[in-house]
Amino acid sequence: MKIKPYPKKISFAGPSITQKEVNYAIDGVKNGFYENYFYHTKKLENTFCKYLGVKYAIATHCCTLALHLACATLGLKKGDEVVCTDFSWIATAYAIVYTGAKPVFVDIDPDTWCIDPKAILKAITAKTKAIMLVHSFGQPAEMDKIMKIAQKHNLKVIEDAAPAFGSKYKGKNVGTFGDIACFSFQGAKIAASGEGGIMVTNNKKLYEKALLLSSMGRTDSQAVFWSDMIGYQYTIANLTAALALAQVERIDQLVAKKRQIFSWYYDRLKNIPGLKIITEQQNSFSNYTYPSILLQKKFGLSRDSILKILKEHNIHARPGFPRMSRFPVFAKPRFKNPEAEKVEKYGISLPAAANLNKRDVDFVCAILTELLK
């Protein structure tokens, strides 16, 4: 290839840090102790609830722990099955496993890479207690169909919205449909504080149970420091919450930037034959955290060779997740999940760090256009 490497690293992900984040972090350091040790955490939880349109939130050290908290709060246990997408970061499935319940991995919708409602129906047994879905890379899952199935079969619904803060389904924020939803503030997410997560619900009973579980089951009922149930130390650091708060307050701006990056990609790549671009569906609004493509025909180079050449040119793109059902910790999978297999083999997520400009994206597109001839 004749094109020279880019003079700077084109990062896959990374946050937009302004003076606001700096100010909030400094405020957290200077003022977030003594009687204010919980101030930024509470403000983060309240601001998040208000933005999303939910009643209750608990900020956690990370989204993995928020997901475990959700599973534990819903009472999942050994002998239970949870229908779970096969396409995600492993945190989604391990959160189920931590309770002793079993994830039953099912296929995804090829247009959104989110759990396929038809596949959920095929996986339901007498042991099924819940559905765990992911709003994959910011694309909303088909919540109407999923909630209908859940109601009919009396199943709980957990929305893993780790990358999807700011996305909407039929005009309503994702994370407001299921019994519980969880979001991530990890460094590669749209609103980032390095590590961090948040669990939300509209159900007061679930909130109260989750609150106890997230703080070591401490009730102080018989004595100070008394605990009435086995709990976990899952709460966020107040200082981290200060940084996350600044990002949450800027979410509309952060989503606008991601959508702009996506539109630059879309305009340059949309006419490449055999290349599918994952776009928001009718009635959906995506935050496009990770703009993604699928190689739908045989190009001269394999997907992994393409990623390698991008890397040589200072561009960090990512392959699709391997199907979790293939991981050695799980028993033989019940379903093959061919759509998830295609994304595992031929999917690419493109760089969309908040510091990218049009020139950076044009460079990525110029290389891809060359490679996908």
Ligand SMILES: Cc1ncc(COP(=O)(O)O)c(C=O)c1O
């Ligand atoms: C779909 C999904 N679920 C859960 C997580 C876990 O988030 P955290 O890193 O905050 O624990 C991630 C993080 O990448 C994710 O992408």
